[in-house]
């Protein structure tokens with residue numbers, strides 16, 4: 001008996017795969033989704049600390065690093081943050097806007113977002129199969145054979161949404177790069193991005209749980225390469241939170257260069273790079289600990305003052321110029337004792353991936369194999385923290401699904 005040929009097989013039911021399944025089915029395609037895990041969207045469930053930062057009202061090209069900016073631009077126009085908000089509202093997952101521009105699940109539950117996507121895909125008519133890991137793709141009579149451990153399925157078009165290499169426990173283990181390689185695709189070298197830093201046994205080790213706003217600067221060969229501001233979270237073995245995680249990808253590119261390091265300004269809201277603001281005449285008869293603790297959590301203030309070689313009980317008025325300089329250095333440009341950035345198992349995203357230059361414009365169809373498409377984290381696009389990576393998954397899935405529907409139905 002001749003096997004059924006689907007219009008489209010989507011490999012991977014993560015953020016991109018589920019969104020593409022919903023849209024392609026809604027546009028009338030006969031869609032099968034093959035997911036290697038026991039359930040769909042495992043990574044969505046852990047996103048945003050379990051609250052899922054779905055998108056960002058202030059999103060733009062500047063929030064991404066991509067091998068081909070013009071594809072990025074076109075894809076982002078396909079599906080805007082406002083359209084994402086409408087989509088999730090329509091499928092039962094209203095989003096709440098934060099002051100930062102980030103949209104989270106209104107009930108603070110990532111599961112609501114995941115379930116809305118699954119509902120959208122199923123109610124639009126997509127077929128979903130779990131525990132079905134794709135091992136290979138082969139062409140036969142202008143259709144694809146999608147090959148698993150025990151079964152083969154057929155489709156006129158294939159969309160690869162297998163994710164990258166980060167958090168492999170959620171199912172993304174780099175399989176998409178292997179499938180792309182079968183058709184000659186180049187993979188831009190991958191690296192973990194948005195990871196915490198390891199810094200065991202430092203002066204900061206007993207500050208776990210404290211969060212402060214910082215400005216981080218990346219240095220190498222005596223030059224400041226990059227600065228960014230955001231919250232820093234002290235952990236029991238290093239630094240996490242948006243600012244360190246965002247810096248980690250840049251750090252890993254230059255870490256082998258002489259003098260590579262990251263400094264933290266713990267008072268980013270203050271002008272200049274010194275401590276003049278601490279030295280008001282009224283402060284001179286107060287202890288340095290007392291004054292610095294006005295601006296920073298006391299335990300952090302003490303750790304920084306002691307690291308500057310000072311006694312926290314010292315009066316500000318008693319400090320020498322040298323001591324003031326040492327304190328300013330510690331508060332405004334403390335070199336973080338970084339040992340390493342954590343790997344893929346703690347990286348929120350994978351940088352690198354399927355080379356965008358080998359995909360056709362905003363359709364994301366392969367230039368090397370007709371009817372083969374890629375979307376989501378598997379391609380060479382990674383975003384900042386703030387809902388940008390999920391938005392890339394939604395927008396690229398929409399772009400590919402619409403292009404496939406147009407072509408298959410033509």
Ligand SMILES: Cc1cc2nc3c(=O)[nH]c(=O)nc-3n(C[C@H](O)[C@H](O)[C@H](O)COP(=O)(O)OP(=O)(O)OC[C@H]3O[C@@H](n4cnc5c(N)ncnc54)[C@H](O)[C@@H]3O)c2cc1C
Pocket residue numbers: 011012013014015016017034035036037040041042043044046047048049052053054055132133134135161162163164166167170171172173175176347348349375376377378386387388389390391393
């Ligand atoms: C802890 C954490 C928190 C995050 N928080 C946020 C956030 O709040 N906001 C944000 O924007 N981004 C966040 N991200 C990033 C974001 O979740 C990802 O960029 C996004 O989920 C990628 O979607 P994707 O569909 O491309 O890949 P994935 O979500 O990784 O999905 C890939 C799917 O493909 C399946 N698969 C893989 N290989 C095969 C195969 N051979 N056969 C069949 N199935 C296969 C996998 O099992 C998986 O279900 C977070 C990431 C992590 C790890």
